[in-house]
């Protein structure tokens with residue numbers, strides 16, 4: 001099989017040919033020694049480099065207009081050299097359908113249609129974000145990993161479940177690369193800023209910046225304004241660069257660990273241009289190593305935007321018969337990864353694994369020893385994090401957890417009673433509650449109570465901060481009724497903002513959608529429970545949160 005791939009969502013005009021009948025051809029970590037003369041992926045790219053400022057959509061589209069035909073010609077030339085003369089030079093044309101900049105995507109779409117029609121071969125419309133992760137999954141040979149896409153315009157955690165890539169967590173504002181690039185523009189550095197921050201950070205001393213995670217979601221806007229303020233105040237850029245890397249990559253590593261913990265999987269792959277950053281890769285590798293998880297990051301040619309990943313994902317789609325009639329081949333600048341009907345994977349595959357309860361539980365943040373009546377939760381130091389940041393987070397979260405567990409109980413929510421707390425060591429001893437995590441007993445009645453409980457704590461002016469199916473315990477009361485206990489309030493805080501309240505519901509719904517067999521009735525039960533006590537304004541805001549396009 002030989003597939004042409006075309007990429008051009010923002011800055012990289014790129015065309016590639018993926019050629020193999022051997023599904024293991026690109027796999028790393030096996031005893032295969034790839035034969036360089038028979039490289040299965042040929043990539044030809046021509047990047048757009050703005051003279052000043054960031055990416056201008058019009059200029060980028062002009063670049064695509066001239067560079068795409070050139071790179072396609074080179075790639076087709078390569079395909080022709082390898083062609084034995086029978087049939088068309090490629091079997092299909094795969095192209096980036098979105099997300100990306102509209103004017104750029106339209107040029108990619110037009111080029112793909114024209115080549116496909118000329119050669120009389122099918123078109124394959126690839127989701128650029130799914131391609132970013134499929135390349136790493138394919139190379140690693142992992143069964144069903146959590147995927148962290150750290151790219152320019154996006155940042156999200158994906159896991160395959162029930163036939164789709166579910167968004168387990170994502171940025172609530174800008175993409176990670178764009179956030180870094182905004183800071184570098186502020187200090188007058190040329191685009192792209194990511195590699196410059198990486199170089200500068202080597203000589204920098206860590207400075208403290210706002211650290212914002214909400215469950216597996218996260219936000220960069222506060223960090224970026226604080227970083228700009230530091231620059232304006234005269235803090236050396238090297239130091240801010242070090243602070244930015246430690247903070248932003250610490251957040252991405254933490255949410256990746258949360259996703260591993262929630263799904264129970266032990267496989268992580270990385271994708272996207274920010275994946276070129278050695279410090280990010282180091283943190284992720286260290287976190288995985290310490291949990292006994294496997295980690296794979298593709299080599300640089302497959303991390304930043306490139307048509308190789310489009311050709312590869314296109315090949316898998318083509319093999320599954322997933323082609324596009326020309327009349328349905330319009331591009332989509334807001335194409336989200338969870339909209340893709342994943343035709344090339346088995347519907348029974350899943351990122352969610354069976355859970356083993358062996359006395360000591362390793363959550364994302366802490367190790368938990370389960371005794372007969374008590375549990376001891378230790379927020380162990382995370383060596384991947386900068387020690388100053390690590391100390392601060394462990395101390396603050398231990399204190400927040402102790403305080404909010406009690407505040408929530410006063411608001412009418414079942415929570416474990418605290419027996420002892422040591423904020424310096426980050427240790428809390430609690431009453432043991434429930435018989436199982438909600439993840440193991442995911443039933444509408446329990447989820448309805450979660451909705452009601454979240455509404456109660458919101459009405460009392462606080463949020464849980466990390467409500468997932470692993471942070472709810474379920475048991476049975478004396479009359480056989482379902483009892484629900486909320487645990488793990490370490491990310492909670494006092495707030496009356498509708499947006500924060502809606503985020504709690506969003507985080508919970510995402511954890512259900514990423515792991516449940518049939519999520520819809522559960523999400524309905526969550527909202528019904530919420531509405532029985534809470535404000536309709538929060539549900540209305542939840543709809544907004546869910547519908548936000550994040551390509552900025």
Ligand SMILES: C[C@@H](O)[C@H](NC(=O)OP(=O)(O)OC[C@H]1O[C@@H](n2cnc3c(N)ncnc32)[C@H](O)[C@@H]1O)C(=O)O
Pocket residue numbers: 009010011099100101128129132150151152153154175176177178180181192193194195198272273274275276277278303304305
């Ligand atoms: C939709 C699509 O157009 C977009 N692609 C994209 O943004 O290009 P990508 O190649 O995945 O990522 C580029 C970003 O990656 C950052 N970057 C590159 N090398 C870096 C490094 N060593 N450290 C930190 N950031 C780096 C750049 O600063 C830039 O923001 C996306 O995937 O979100």
Ligand SMILES: Nc1ncnc2c1ncn2[C@@H]1O[C@H](COP(=O)(O)OP(=O)(O)OP(=O)(O)O)[C@@H](O)[C@H]1O
Pocket residue numbers: 258261262361362363364365366367368370375377416430431432433434437466470471473487488490
């Ligand atoms: N009070 C408790 N009673 C019974 N089980 C508990 C209790 N506290 C924690 N556990 C068990 O330990 C697991 C991990 O606890 P917790 O969520 O507090 O740790 P964590 O490291 O913050 O986890 P994560 O950040 O991944 O949610 C829970 O999913 C639950 O199974």
Ligand SMILES: [Fe+2]
Pocket residue numbers: 128132151152272273304305
């Ligand atoms: Fe990208």
